[in-house]
Structures are given as structure tokens and as C-alpha cells.
Amino acid sequence: MTVRAAWLQTTGQTREDTRLTLAALLTPSGQSAEEAQLRSRPGVVPGGLVLTGSSPMQCTIGAGRAIVQGKDTAQGAYLVAVTSPELLTIADGDPMYDRIDLIELAVLDDAYDRTGVTEAVVRLVKGVPAASPVAPATGPGSTIPLYTVLVPKGISAGAGGIQWNTSAVTTLHWPVVALGGILPASGFKGAYVGQYRDTAGLLQRWDGTTWVSYPKPVGGIAPSTTTNGAYTGQYRDNGGGLQRWNGSSWQYVEGASTVLFSATQWLTTQAQSVAPNTWTVLNLPTVEVDEATGWTTNNTYTVPRTGWWRVSAHATWANDAQTGMRGARVMVAGVGQGRLTWLTPAGNGAISVGGSSLIRLVAGETLQLAGFQSHTAAIKTLGGSGYACTLSAEWIKS
Structure with missing residues (x-):
């Protein structure tokens, strides 16, 4: 069957049917042509899966929800919920070299990855100590990277432990929203014409080729931080004074802003x-x-x-x-x-x-x-x- 429906047949609906059809509610990945239709954008629902240091060599990953796209397109997207904090213990540092550990969210599905396991987990992947350490490769299954943790040489609970609130921890995961939602992120291209994103407080729309700042299509007044106008005739509010973009510079508007x-x-x-x-x-x-x-x-x-x-x-x-x-x-x-x-x-x-x-x-x-x-x-x-x-x-x- 190439046409699938959820909750239509009286019997025989598979887990794969359910994942593929529920993906109609998710934002498409759209980062390449082959991903456009059946692959969903993976990521963490904003605000979830926050890392908190709980002891010198332990941290917790807080509750939250996420979307994990299967490695195989036919797998569909897995909807995952972490319902209570997950405790992870970092191994002591190597005597000679630093290392980088990876924390990731993984879905193991034996029907596809032949791991012999079918489960969703938050797991720690230990890195390899080196003079110039790098993050380890992801483990088996379909995954989302959450964080990396720099483990200094010789570190342990007795030697002060990981400094959790410093640059030792790097956030790797990205936000995800339902189809049509405004995405609080930047650094990726849009999945469909009409998608919106919030980048540094500025609302932008994907026009099929590039992200266009919100004031352009609707003629709205741009904020004072807009360095260059998007089109002749655009207006911006500059500290209470209204300015018009003439194609090369901002000019104050006659009668609209006196001094x-x-x-x-x-x-x-x-x-x-x-x-x-x-x-x-x-x-x-x-x-x-x-x-x-x-x-x-x-x-x-x-x-x-x-x-x-x-x-x-x-x-x-x-x-x-x-x-x-x-x-x-x-x-x-x-x-x-x-x-x-x-x-x-x-x-x-x-x-x-x-x-x-x-x-x-x-x-x-x-x-x-x-x-x-x-x-x-x-x-x-x-x-x-x-x-x-x-x-x-x-x-x-x-």
C-alpha cells in the first residue's frame, strides 16, 4: 500500500502507519529535496530537556517532548516524551587528556536498526581522550544530539567535578514546532512557502528562496535595528522618529518627526x-x-x-x-x-x-x-x- 490512513481500517493499522500519518501535523524537514515530503523536522519542543548539574559528576536532563525522525524515511517520525528527569553520571577524566562526551536522545527500533532493542532513551556516549578531543559519533538508532560535555583531564568528584554552568556544556539540540507554528530559531532554510520564524526578535517569512523580514510584504514599520531597508518606501522607527528608505539610506519623513x-x-x-x-x-x-x-x-x-x-x-x-x-x-x-x-x-x-x-x-x-x-x-x-x-x-x- 502506498496510500495510508490512521484509524481507518477496522484491523491491521501498523505503528508505521500511525507515525507516517501523524507526521502531517509536524513541520517538514525540507533541508534537501529528498526530505521535502515524508521526513519531519526533528528537534525538541521549546523549553524541554534542559540540562542541570546535580552533583560534581552527575547531571539531569529535564522533562520535555521531542520529535525524532527515523533514519529510514519509511520509519516516519517518533513522538517522544521524557516524563521525569533522567540522571546521567559522567566517568572520571583521563589522567593525560581531555575528552568530550555526548548526550543524545535516541529511538531504537529493532525492526529497522537490528539492535535487538525497541525503546526510547536519553543516553550518554563516552568520548575518546585526546590532545584535541572531538565529540564521539552517535550511537545506534535514530537520534537527536542534546549536549556535549567537556571532561577535563584528571577531573573527578574529589577534584571539583564538571563546572556545569560554564562553557564545559554545549547545547546541540534545536527547537521544533507543529506545522504552521512560528519557529524560534535561525540557521536553516525554510521547508515551505509561508513558513515563519522568530530570529533575534524579528519575524521572518520563507518565500521559497530566502527568509524575508516581516515588514517587507506587509509594509509594516521596521525596528530601529534594521540597518538597510528591504525596499524603497519602507519605513522604520528610529528612536521615536519615522524614517523612510530611499533605496540607499534612511531619510527622516517630512512633517512626521520634528526636532x-x-x-x-x-x-x-x-x-x-x-x-x-x-x-x-x-x-x-x-x-x-x-x-x-x-x-x-x-x-x-x-x-x-x-x-x-x-x-x-x-x-x-x-x-x-x-x-x-x-x-x-x-x-x-x-x-x-x-x-x-x-x-x-x-x-x-x-x-x-x-x-x-x-x-x-x-x-x-x-x-x-x-x-x-x-x-x-x-x-x-x-x-x-x-x-x-x-x-x-x-x-x-x-
Whole structure:
């Protein structure tokens, strides 16, 4: 018979019939063409068969469930449950060399492997001591490797025993889930189109050729850890700011993620004396808003994001004298900007001079407000009584 069914015939259903048909509920192996249809992915149901050191030279393998695919495809897959911890004793170390022991889950089926035994076991396979030891070959039957244990030379219960919570123990087994389940693992190709896996917290789908991260097919917003976009137009959340992949780099989205900054010199006690005929950087001690934490001193703002910015600036001057000019200028990386420079004659009263403009800035450049006056002696800026010196900036678009 090449077509088999479970629990159909009134008599005659074999164990092989049952294993092969129940495998319809299991994830196919799919790691090679010949494995695609009748071989199931072996492995341990997540969370099971945990190794715990119980004494210097003994460990337990905890309860759990697993799938063991038979060596012969016709065997089908064996569903195995370890219902209580299994105790294993490690032999003392060799006097001269280290060795590596193997712990594995095995299904022995005499009908196929001619071992004379039919049972499922957790067993220890002792390695061979050597200057450069390797794990021993698996034992008879159909198996899943669970762990290797490095047994140092001369080790015993009296000599400290195995250090179970160190790199002496290496986990070899892999997780397995039912058909359609999301597999918490990586490092293997998918078994069928539409299979999902969770790798390092990122959901991926097998498209028949490669694993595709979840945001690609559905247009979802990728996490900030996504270094390169999967397609033009993909979005990612970068620390609360929305970015769009333009095919070669991430660009912040216009209108979707602003950056605001504003600092002011507005108290009378903050007034600053400015010498004549030189552009002098003004101190702005009061910060109203700084969403990117770019204001690191009293007079310098470090641009956090490349793109077009709307920059506004004003310098207000006290009525210390009525001659000469009064000015304000925005400095970018220490260089005055022509489109952000303003001058006006002095008058009989306080003078406020400034304005705003769009300017393209590069992340890492600095912004400063400088004041200028051409009277013959020093003049103070003016704060209080409704006057202030101020510098503000707003990111507009990439």
C-alpha cells in the first residue's frame, strides 16, 4: 500500500502507519529535496530537556517532548516524551587528556536498526581522550544530539567535578514546532512557502528562496535595528522618529518627526557686554525646548539631523548709546551666514534685530548666535522688561 490512513481500517493499522500519518501535523524537514515530503523536522519542543548539574559528576536532563525522525524515511517520525528527569553520571577524566562526551536522545527500533532493542532513551556516549578531543559519533538508532560535555583531564568528584554552568556544556539540540507554528530559531532554510520564524526578535517569512523580514510584504514599520531597508518606501522607527528608505539610506519623513530647539537670554542679570566692531557669540542660558539634547553649552547647539532647518535669531541691545550699528548673525560651524545676518542703525531706545531663514545643515555642525555693535565702547545686550536675545531651530525635511 502506498496510500495510508490512521484509524481507518477496522484491523491491521501498523505503528508505521500511525507515525507516517501523524507526521502531517509536524513541520517538514525540507533541508534537501529528498526530505521535502515524508521526513519531519526533528528537534525538541521549546523549553524541554534542559540540562542541570546535580552533583560534581552527575547531571539531569529535564522533562520535555521531542520529535525524532527515523533514519529510514519509511520509519516516519517518533513522538517522544521524557516524563521525569533522567540522571546521567559522567566517568572520571583521563589522567593525560581531555575528552568530550555526548548526550543524545535516541529511538531504537529493532525492526529497522537490528539492535535487538525497541525503546526510547536519553543516553550518554563516552568520548575518546585526546590532545584535541572531538565529540564521539552517535550511537545506534535514530537520534537527536542534546549536549556535549567537556571532561577535563584528571577531573573527578574529589577534584571539583564538571563546572556545569560554564562553557564545559554545549547545547546541540534545536527547537521544533507543529506545522504552521512560528519557529524560534535561525540557521536553516525554510521547508515551505509561508513558513515563519522568530530570529533575534524579528519575524521572518520563507518565500521559497530566502527568509524575508516581516515588514517587507506587509509594509509594516521596521525596528530601529534594521540597518538597510528591504525596499524603497519602507519605513522604520528610529528612536521615536519615522524614517523612510530611499533605496540607499534612511531619510527622516517630512512633517512626521520634528526636532525643536530654542534658547534665550531674557533676564536682566543675563545681560552680556559686547566689545565694538567684532561679532561676539552670545550666551543663551535659558533653554525652552531641546528635543534632541543638542544644546551642550550656554552658546552652542550641535545639529542632530541632516536636512533643511528653519532657523530664527534675534539680538536685543540696551540703550547704552545711540550711535553705530546693531546686528545679529547665525554662525554655522563658526562661520557667519549671509542669509542669516541682520544690521540696523542704533536709535533712541532698545534695538531688536534679527529674522529667520531656511538653511541646509549637516548633522554634527554647530549653531551659534553672534551679536555686533559699532559704537566706540562696549554695549550690553538687553533682557527683561519684554526683551530678549534668542536662537531657535526647527527641522523641516531631509
